Amino acid sequence: METISYLLQQCVNGLQLGAVYALIALGYTMVYGVLRLINFAHGDIFMLGAFIAYYLISKFDIPIYLVFAITMVCTAAAGYIIEKVAYKPLRNAPRISLLITAVGVSLFLEYFLSLKFLFTANYIGFPRPFEVQVYDLSLFTVTNIQLIIFAVTAVSLVLLFLLIYKTKYGKAMRAVSYDQEVAALMGINIDATISLTFIVGAALAGVGGILYSIAYPQINVFMGIMPGIKSFIAAVLGGIGIIHGAVLGGLVIGMSEVFVSGFLSSTFRDGVIFIILFLVLLLKPSGIFGKRIEKV
Amino acid sequence: MKFFWEARKVILLAVLIYLVLKAVFGFQLLSQYIEQITLFSFIVILTSLGLNVIYGYTGQFSLGHAAFYGIGAYVSAYLSKSLGVDGILGFMPVLFLSGVGAGLVGYLIGIPILRLRDDFLAIATLGFGTLVRVILDNSDRFSEVLGGSRGFVGIPRITNLELAFFVTVFLILVTRNIIFSRFGLFWRCVKNDELASQGIGINTSRMKLMAFSYGCFLAGIGGALYAHLYTFLHPSNFDILKSIDFLIIVIVGGMGSIVGTIYAGLIWVGFIEGLRIVLPAEMLDLRWVFIPLFLIALMMWRPYGLIRKGG
Amino acid sequence: MKALAIEGLEKGFGGVRAVDGISFSVEEGETVGIIGPNGAGKTTVFNLITGFYRPDRGKILFYDKNIAHLPPHKLPRLGIARTFQNLRLFGKLTVFENVLSAVLVRGGYNLLSAVFRSTDYFVTESKAEEKARKLIEFFNLTGKEDQAAENLPYGEQRRLELARALALEPKLLLVDEPGAGMNPIEIQGLVQTMNEVKRRFSLTIVIIEHQMGLVMNISDKIVVMDFGEKIAEGTPEQVKKDKKVIEAYLGEEPL
Numbered sequence: 037m038e039t040i041s042y043l044l045q046q047c048v049n050g051l052q053l054g055a056v057y058a059l060i061a062l063g064y065t066m067v068y069g070v071l072r073l074i075n076f077a078h079g080d081i082f083m084l085g086a087f088i089a090y091y092l093i094s095k096f097d098i099p100i101y102l103v104f105a106i107t108m109v110c111t112a113a114a115g116y117i118i119e120k121v122a123y124k125p126l127r128n129a130p131r132i133s134l135l136i137t138a139v140g141v142s143l144f145l146e147y148f149l150s151l152k153f154l155f156t157a158n159y160i161g162f163p164r165p166f167e168v169q170v171y172d173l174s175l176f177t178v179t180n181i182q183l184i185i186f187a188v189t190a191v192s193l194v195l196l197f198l199l200i201y202k203t204k205y206g207k208a209m210r211a212v213s214y215d216q217e218v219a220a221l222m223g224i225n226i227d228a229t230i231s232l233t234f235i236v237g238a239a240l241a242g243v244g245g246i247l248y249s250i251a252y253p254q255i256n257v258f259m260g261i262m263p264g265i266k267s268f269i270a271a272v273l274g275g276i277g278i279i280h281g282a283v284l285g286g287l288v289i290g291m292s293e294v295f296v297s298g299f300l301s302s303t304f305r306d307g308v309i310f311i312i313l314f315l316v317l318l319l320k321p322s323g324i325f326g327k328r329i330e331k332v
Numbered sequence: 333m334k335f336f337w338e339a340r341k342v343i344l345l346a347v348l349i350y351l352v353l354k355a356v357f358g359f360q361l362l363s364q365y366i367e368q369i370t371l372f373s374f375i376v377i378l379t380s381l382g383l384n385v386i387y388g389y390t391g392q393f394s395l396g397h398a399a400f401y402g403i404g405a406y407v408s409a410y411l412s413k414s415l416g417v418d419g420i421l422g423f424m425p426v427l428f429l430s431g432v433g434a435g436l437v438g439y440l441i442g443i444p445i446l447r448l449r450d451d452f453l454a455i456a457t458l459g460f461g462t463l464v465r466v467i468l469d470n471s472d473r474f475s476e477v478l479g480g481s482r483g484f485v486g487i488p489r490i491t492n493l494e495l496a497f498f499v500t501v502f503l504i505l506v507t508r509n510i511i512f513s514r515f516g517l518f519w520r521c522v523k524n525d526e527l528a529s530q531g532i533g534i535n536t537s538r539m540k541l542m543a544f545s546y547g548c549f550l551a552g553i554g555g556a557l558y559a560h561l562y563t564f565l566h567p568s569n570f571d572i573l574k575s576i577d578f579l580i581i582v583i584v585g586g587m588g589s590i591v592g593t594i595y596a597g598l599i600w601v602g603f604i605e606g607l608r609i610v611l612p613a614e615m616l617d618l619r620w621v622f623i624p625l626f627l628i629a630l631m632m633w634r635p636y637g638l639i640r641k642g643g
Numbered sequence: 644m645k646a647l648a649i650e651g652l653e654k655g656f657g658g659v660r661a662v663d664g665i666s667f668s669v670e671e672g673e674t675v676g677i678i679g680p681n682g683a684g685k686t687t688v689f690n691l692i693t694g695f696y697r698p699d700r701g702k703i704l705f706y707d708k709n710i711a712h713l714p715p716h717k718l719p720r721l722g723i724a725r726t727f728q729n730l731r732l733f734g735k736l737t738v739f740e741n742v743l744s745a746v747l748v749r750g751g752y753n754l755l756s757a758v759f760r761s762t763d764y765f766v767t768e769s770k771a772e773e774k775a776r777k778l779i780e781f782f783n784l785t786g787k788e789d790q791a792a793e794n795l796p797y798g799e800q801r802r803l804e805l806a807r808a809l810a811l812e813p814k815l816l817l818v819d820e821p822g823a824g825m826n827p828i829e830i831q832g833l834v835q836t837m838n839e840v841k842r843r844f845s846l847t848i849v850i851i852e853h854q855m856g857l858v859m860n861i862s863d864k865i866v867v868m869d870f871g872e873k874i875a876e877g878t879p880e881q882v883k884k885d886k887k888v889i890e891a892y893l894g895e896e897p898l
Contacts, residue, residue: 074451122628130635131451132393133635139627143573143624268455311463314445314459317444318447321452334761509758509760510757513752514744514748514757515754517747518744524736525734532748532808532811533719533745534748
């Protein structure tokens with residue numbers, strides 16, 4: 037009985053982490069879909085979201101939904117600017133040049149924001165906007181934080197799926213990720229669609245940043261690196277470019293991480309995630325939902 | 333065997349440079365610190381040359397080069413400490429074994445990951461780099477002497493001017509001879525077009541594996557020299573930022589250019605260490621604000637290299 | 644003596660049967676043309692023979708040895724060379740290096756000889772260089788050795804690809820649409836080159852071509868494909884009159 041309850045508890049905790057990974061992974065997968073680029077700076081957008089929320093909560097007394105709204109607008113703007121300034125000039129460059137640029141943008145954001153007069157390189161306690169409450173459901177417990185994470189993630193996902201599958205903008209995004217040239221011939225505005233993809237992805241990462249900081253209330257300019265890489269692995273696991281794949285991948289990675297920490301040791305957590313990556317790349321590089329592609 | 337005869341001009345030049353350096357350091361015209369970073373620049377050149385073989389010549393993008401540098405450093409430090417090596421002669425086999433160790437790990441990890449291309453290879457090598465970092469951070473669980481996240485201390489100081497300089501020159505010549513042979517030609521074929529390479533009968537996976545393990549071998553040698561120069565190792569010396577250092581040197585020097593890598597390595601070490609002298613300590617963080625900006629500018633302006641354009 | 648025999652070859656992609664049970668054979672020294680409308684599966688046949696695809700079913704016999712499951716890089720060693728439909732040169736390498744690489748694939752010194760510059764290295768290199776120069780001369784590219792291959796005009800790139808394939812000293816040469824994108828005058832030059840190649844090197848050739856003027860001129864036998872199947876086979880004269888062939892080409896370019 038105790039094992040079952042422990043297991044269920046770990047599942048709830050895994051879902052909490054996995055939900056955040058899913059939100060970040062969506063941005064990776066969408067950008068990869070339209071640009072074939074691993075946007076290394078995406079993890080830093082997530083970090084930016086956490087810091088913006090931190091300033092909003094600690095400096096201004098505003099309701100939590102406004103914190104979410106303002107943070108999303110700011111991270112979306114950051115995503116938009118990064119694409120326009122750093123990636124757009126390289127639209128026709130070799131893919132590796134674009135990738136190196138993305139690494140450069142990521143490092144720049146981290147080290148620029150870590151300067152003394154900005155966010156500094158220290159860990160900062162994130163003020164929780166409400167008291168933590170634990171609800172005991174006999175077999176396992178759930179906190180109000182976890183409930184909020186699940187609820188916000190669910191609402192974001194529903195909105196995203198509506199955007200992608202029910203609007204013409206979503207249709208344009210899908211067309212561009214299917215074949216950019218053909219999409220352009222069909223009169224789709226490629227630049228605007230790419231911008232929109234970055235905006236939506238960055239907004240989701242902003243939400244992820246807030247949720248993550250509420251759950252693990254220590255923030256730092258380098259906090260985006262590992263969740264960023266893990267979320268990218270989640271996107272690869274689900275099948276890069278596939279929206280629902282990113283969600284499932286995020287949940288699987290979050291669960292694995294919590295289970296490894298709970299049953300083995302937290303020091304092996306990151307190692308196991310990378311072993312998952314190697315296995316996916318070797319056995320099915322196209323991911324769980326991906327189709328096989330023939331070469332030549 | 334015309335190894336030395338063919339390279340006579342380079343060797344003559346190298347001996348001259350060595351004599352000048354020996355005189356300058358011998359009469360203590362420059363500080364100990366300058367001597368140290370001069371030796372360090374040779375190590376950086378050697379390790380970057382390894383990445384140039386992998387990425388510049390063969391086109392296999394790696395974000396985990398520092399991991400192999402770290403493997404070489406830790407293997408050599410562990411060997412020399414547990415065997416009680418403290419002289420150059422005893423160190424030579426340790427040096428060789430550290431290179432072979434890093435090369436072997438590169439070979440084993442290369443078998444699965446070199447099937448991947450471009451960005452997927454980047455993420456796999458990045459993943460491997462992180463994995464090595466995790467292992468190094470926990471290395472005291474395997475053996476107390478490795479030090480884990482506290483760092484590996486008390487490594488004998490063996491690397492001197494002769495060792496660092498002549499090992500680097502020798503390996504540059506070896507690398508040049510491989511590059512200007514059928515193997516180097518096949519590497520460049522693979523970089524240009526893998527399918528066409530297979531079409532003319534090149535075993536592309538073998539060639540990629542060969543370039544990758546040789547590049548890792550050079551990084552391993554570099555790491556071993558590093559360990560016995562600074563006598564202290566910490567896992568954070570071998571993380572992704574270090575890999576990006578090497579990447580920048582290769583890109584600045586020009587992909588597929590040995591001479592470019594040498595210049596770029598010297599400039600890089602001079603620049604980074606020079607800033608340490610010029611800038612006050614609290615401003616040093618600014619380096620990593622400007623380096624990424626420089627990298628981005630480079631990608632937009634001259635993606636194939638600053639010093640030399642490589643094919 | 645049959646140089647090449649294809650027996651019941653099949654290959655599908657998803658639901659599409661790109662090659663659907665095709666059989667034909669090529670005698671040693673013969674030149675066989677494969678023609679057919681776009682998407683008939685001609686290039687797929689080449690990719691199957693050269694190991695880039697693995698067949699679902701069927702045999703590919705090269706001098707009675709089944710080569711159906713060999714990886715692509717093993718085939719040049721057996722004596723099969725190919726060119727690609729949309730040209731695959733090593734664009735950033737020089738003309739000379741493009742040919743030299745193919746010469747050096749076949750036999751050479753080992754890594755130690757290269758590192759320590761043994762006699763073996765120098766002898767092999769100078770022989771290879773001479774051979775590469777001869778081929779470059781044969782294909783009229785002398786004087787352009789040091790240019791990057793991607794900077795050559797289109798027709799010269801085609802010739803360079805042929806030179807590179809012949810540097811492998813193949814017994815069987817597979818040529819995929821050498822005339823694509825060429826004007827009639829260039830095509831005439833190509834016919835001449837192909838005829839010279841046949842005379843100079845004792846070769847068995849299989850050629851995929853859309854330009855009827857070219858393929859009818861140099862082929863001893865024609866295989867016609869449509870929807871992954873062979874619909875006709877025979878001398879150029881026979882094939883031109885074949886009803887099925889005319890039907891398949893109806894609406895396409897006239898024969």
